[in-house]
Amino acid sequence: MLGEVDVRVKTFNKRKLIIDTDPGIDDAVAIAIALFDETLDVKLITTVAGNVNVDKTTQNALKLVEFFGKNVPVAKGADKPLVLELEDASEIHGKSGLDGYEFKLPNRKPIEDRAIVAMKKIIMESDIPITLMPIGPLTNIALLLSVYPEVKGNIQEIVLMGGSTTRGNKTPMGEFNMATDPEAADIVFRSGVPIVMCGLDVGEDALLYPEDSERIKRLNKTGDMIYSLFKHYRGGSLHKGLKMYDSFAIAYILEPEMFETQDCYVAVETSSPLTKGCTVVDLNNYWGKEPNAKVCLGVDEDRFKEWLINAIAKCI
Ligand code: BDR
Ligand code: CA
Numbered sequence: 001m002l003g004e005v006d007v008r009v010k011t012f013n014k015r016k017l018i019i020d021t022d023p024g025i026d027d028a029v030a031i032a033i034a035l036f037d038e039t040l041d042v043k044l045i046t047t048v049a050g051n052v053n054v055d056k057t058t059q060n061a062l063k064l065v066e067f068f069g070k071n072v073p074v075a076k077g078a079d080k081p082l083v084l085e086l087e088d089a090s091e092i093h094g095k096s097g098l099d100g101y102e103f104k105l106p107n108r109k110p111i112e113d114r115a116i117v118a119m120k121k122i123i124m125e126s127d128i129p130i131t132l133m134p135i136g137p138l139t140n141i142a143l144l145l146s147v148y149p150e151v152k153g154n155i156q157e158i159v160l161m162g163g164s165t166t167r168g169n170k171t172p173m174g175e176f177n178m179a180t181d182p183e184a185a186d187i188v189f190r191s192g193v194p195i196v197m198c199g200l201d202v203g204e205d206a207l208l209y210p211e212d213s214e215r216i217k218r219l220n221k222t223g224d225m226i227y228s229l230f231k232h233y234r235g236g237s238l239h240k241g242l243k244m245y246d247s248f249a250i251a252y253i254l255e256p257e258m259f260e261t262q263d264c265y266v267a268v269e270t271s272s273p274l275t276k277g278c279t280v281v282d283l284n285n286y287w288g289k290e291p292n293a294k295v296c297l298g299v300d301e302d303r304f305k306e307w308l309i310n311a312i313a314k315c316i
Helices: 004-011 025-036 054-068 115-125 139-147 149-154 176-180 182-189 210-219 221-230 247-254 301-313
Strands: 015-021 040-047 130-134 155-161 195-198 241-243 259-268 279-282 293-299
Touching: 015 025, 015 115, 025 040, 025 054, 025 221, 025 247, 025 301, 040 054, 040 115, 054 221, 115 130, 115 139, 115 149, 130 139, 130 247, 139 149, 139 182, 149 155, 155 247, 176 182, 182 259, 195 247, 195 259, 210 221, 210 301, 221 301, 247 293, 247 301, 293 301
Parallel strands: 015 040, 015 130, 130 155, 155 195, 195 293
Antiparallel strands: 259 279, 259 293
16 A cells, blocks of 8 residues: 555656546547556546536546546536537537447536636645646636636646647637637637647547557457447547547647647637637748747657557556
C-alpha cells in the first residue's frame, strides 16, 4: 500500500489537467487516454451541452469514470450555449451520445459544485498552473474566464479541439464546437490565456481505418468498448475511416512534437448569419496582431495512429 508520502512523490511533477467535455464518442477516447496516462493528474471532468444535452453528457462522463474505475470528480456545466439554442450532434454520436455500448448505470453522481465553481476552486488551490482541455463547445470556459478572471494567472494553457483554418463540419465555415457556441469561443480567444487550437486541419488528417480499429478492439476492455462505440459513430465510417477529433487535443498535450504548428491571431465570427462560428486564422499576419493561439496545421499521421493505439493499450 502506498503511504501518504509515496502518493505525494507519485503525483509530484505530473501535469494537472481539467477536461471539459460533451461525451461524445471521440470525447470518450480522449478521456480514456488522459485518465490512464501516468504523466497526467486529471483533477476534474466538467460537462457541457454539445453533442447531446448536458444531462446526457454528464451521465456519460459518470459512466466513463465508473467504467474506468477512476475517482475523478465530475461537475455538471452549462445547459445551453451563451446566446444560441443548442443544436446537438446526436446524428453523429447517437441519441445517448455514446450509442453502441451498454454501460452500467453509474452509482456515482456529479459533485454539488457546478462546473465553473469546481474549476475555479481547483485552479486557485493548485500549487502549479493547470492545463484546461476543452473538447466540446466553449460555454463553460467562457463563463469561467468571465466570472472568475483571477483564474487566468494559474492556467498553464488551454489546449482545445475546435475550429479550422479553412472550412467547417457543422456549417460551411463553422466547426461543431465553435459554431455551437460562437460567443463563448470569441470570449476564450480574446481572453489572453495561451491557447493551442487542434481543429479540423488535424482532425480530418489522420483517419482510423478498419485495420486500426481492429487492433484497438483486441487491446483490452477499453479497446473493446471503444470499438463498440465506433460501430455507431458517424464521424466518418468504420469502413472508410473514422475521425478522432478530440484525441488530437490529448495527443498535443502528451506528444506535441507530432504536430506542425504556427502561432497566429485567431478571431471568431459572431455576427454573420453565413459564417457565424468560423475561426478566422490570420496565417499571413495581415492584421499585424500579436498571435493569441498556436494553431495545429498538420500531424504526422502514422506516428499519431501508433501513439493512439499505444495510449489505449495503457487503459484497463
Ligand atoms: C467536435 O464536434 C463533436 O461532435 C466532437 O466530439 C468534437 O469535439 C468535432 O467537430
Ligand atoms: Ca467533443
